[in-house]
Amino acid sequence: MANTKNKKLQDYVNECAALTQPDNIVWIDGSEKQISMLKAMAVKSGEIIPLNQTKYPDCYLHRSDPGDVARVEEKTFICTKKEEDAGPTNNWMDPKEAYELANEIVRGSMKGRTMYVIPYSMAKVGSPFAKYGVELTDSIYVVLNMNIMTRIGRPVLDAIGATGDFVKGLHCKCDINADKRYILHFPEDNAIISINSAYGGNVLLGKKCFALRIASYLGKSEGWMAEHMLILGVTFPDGQKKYIAAAFPSACGKTNLAMLIPPKHYESKGYKIECVGDDIAWIRVGDDGRLWAVNPENGFFGIAPGTNEKSNPNALASTTKGTIFTNVGLNTDDMTPWWEGLTKELPAHCIDWMGRPWNAAKFDKKDKSTCAAHPNSRFTAPAKNCPCISPAFDSDQGVPLDAIIFGGRRATTTPLVYQSRNWDHGVFVGSAMSSETTAAAAGATGVLRHDPMAMKPFIGYHVGDYLAHWIDMGKKVKNPPKIFNVNWFRQDDEGNFIWPGFGDNMRVIEWILKRCEGTVEAEETVIGYVPKASDIDLEGLDYEISKGHKFTEKDLGTILEVNKERWLGEANELEGYYTKEIGSRIPKELWDCLKTLKDGCEK
Numbered sequence: 001m002a003n004t005k006n007k008k009l010q011d012y013v014n015e016c017a018a019l020t021q022p023d024n025i026v027w028i029d030g031s032e033k034q035i036s037m038l039k040a041m042a043v044k045s046g047e048i049i050p051l052n053q054t055k056y057p058d059c060y061l062h063r064s065d066p067g068d069v070a071r072v073e074e075k076t077f078i079c080t081k082k083e084e085d086a087g088p089t090n091n092w093m094d095p096k097e098a099y100e101l102a103n104e105i106v107r108g109s110m111k112g113r114t115m116y117v118i119p120y121s122m123a124k125v126g127s128p129f130a131k132y133g134v135e136l137t138d139s140i141y142v143v144l145n146m147n148i149m150t151r152i153g154r155p156v157l158d159a160i161g162a163t164g165d166f167v168k169g170l171h172c173k174c175d176i177n178a179d180k181r182y183i184l185h186f187p188e189d190n191a192i193i194s195i196n197s198a199y200g201g202n203v204l205l206g207k208k209c210f211a212l213r214i215a216s217y218l219g220k221s222e223g224w225m226a227e228h229m230l231i232l233g234v235t236f237p238d239g240q241k242k243y244i245a246a247a248f249p250s251a252c253g254k255t256n257l258a259m260l261i262p263p264k265h266y267e268s269k270g271y272k273i274e275c276v277g278d279d280i281a282w283i284r285v286g287d288d289g290r291l292w293a294v295n296p297e298n299g300f301f302g303i304a305p306g307t308n309e310k311s312n313p314n315a316l317a318s319t320t321k322g323t324i325f326t327n328v329g330l331n332t333d334d335m336t337p338w339w340e341g342l343t344k345e346l347p348a349h350c351i352d353w354m355g356r357p358w359n360a361a362k363f364d365k366k367d368k369s370t371c372a373a374h375p376n377s378r379f380t381a382p383a384k385n386c387p388c389i390s391p392a393f394d395s396d397q398g399v400p401l402d403a404i405i406f407g408g409r410r411a412t413t414t415p416l417v418y419q420s421r422n423w424d425h426g427v428f429v430g431s432a433m434s435s436e437t438t439a440a441a442a443g444a445t446g447v448l449r450h451d452p453m454a455m456k457p458f459i460g461y462h463v464g465d466y467l468a469h470w471i472d473m474g475k476k477v478k479n480p481p482k483i484f485n486v487n488w489f490r491q492d493d494e495g496n497f498i499w500p501g502f503g504d505n506m507r508v509i510e511w512i513l514k515r516c517e518g519t520v521e522a523e524e525t526v527i528g529y530v531p532k533a534s535d536i537d538l539e540g541l542d543y544e545i546s547k548g549h550k551f552t553e554k555d556l557g558t559i560l561e562v563n564k565e566r567w568l569g570e571a572n573e574l575e576g577y578y579t580k581e582i583g584s585r586i587p588k589e590l591w592d593c594l595k596t597l598k599d600g601c602e603k
Ligand code: SAT
Pocket: 070, 071, 200, 201, 202, 207, 208, 249, 250, 251, 301, 440, 441
């Protein structure tokens, strides 16, 4: 492929090649021929293993280094000239120091390897939302995954043209040394450097690094938003369509909600859910004074364990062709991928995610070390495979948002659903999000932590300025979406989930959309508007919370309760977080909401 006429891009490639000293440089044109050749090379080297090509055409399994299986937040840095601009939720490094540190580690690290130059686009090439990036990598696995997750190759290079700008991205596997692993962002230079990892969230630079960290910074200065949100469309029986964006922390069910299949009686009435995106939303103000959203990605990087015919048949169907599985088990009887929860029967012959024979007899789902798949094992699947992909997925303008939903994993306190009083209060609700940590990031799981808008690990600047940006955006939209909070994860005293979740979340979605239309009442409480239990449709719901305990309207009442004492505790804790952790950049509007909440709880 001919190289580019873009001097800045040519200089960047030359400079990185001089530093890392690859044997070859290959420009990715994205052609089928080139991608097939790369797959064949990766199969030959063992980097990917072909799966059963009849049942899973063009699908492969990859096993990462066992110590490189999740995002590494403690090794992720925002490198701004001033430390205060990175804010308290980010690790900070001085840019000069960061470049020096990185250069030292990557110098000569591509000797004997090939450097691939991947031009990629976030959002549809040429659309008003599109932003371009170039990732230089020594990993074929990265090229193949970027080919699924983003739009790559020649059309992107053409769109960048001779003078266009792009986000610079350098990824060097080096020797996957965890001690020297760094994920460095330079928002002031539009640049990313990722070293000593080969795990998705750390190395598919279009995803969290660009589409959230760098893009959130760009959005702040350019007047738009980059959010950790799925986007779904709901078609009503009369053909009307509404769109919702929803923010949940990693591994809290965004992919499942985005592809939800409504309960039977909704389907027979004609309700349908379409998936626009499952992880990231870029949001702009439209000419009509509404917020419009696109999914800048081109595929799904979803969590495999727990995905099955019942929990998410659409995700499962998406993974049956052109998919790369990372760190799942391998059923060697028919060379198909397997993970905990995929089927009730355990495979007779299986190799675990580390490539060791798996012992079904020893399997105990509570003990991760006995599992065939890693809890953060993933599939990288093309969005176009999804049976419910929205026709709006590829639209230039995106979709207009009727509602925004925030949600976390909370065993207690937070009700199934509530509505904020207005935009500013909705921003407050998002700022107050906290959730239990999951396997998507390295470190302990199940620990409650603050995670404003599910963006804690992804805001590329000061969190206080980020919250102020949300408040400002509200001022720019005449018809803002209504903002809600949901919690699918309430537990009883024995730790059982009280709400069935999955497809039954449609019942909550329906209430939310009725609220947007103004066709259902709600109870006003100290935290906002909560449904009357009788207004959530429970028809056909058949769910056992625990042995012999079927879900009834009484249980719904329990998870809709707002306990003032608990909320006062929550408000006091939040005040501590605002004061001690975020500091003076919190907008006044949020302090006002906090005061209203506290006063209400004390009454
Ligand atoms: O690992 S990723 O960042 O790509 C996925 C996630 O954590 O949400």
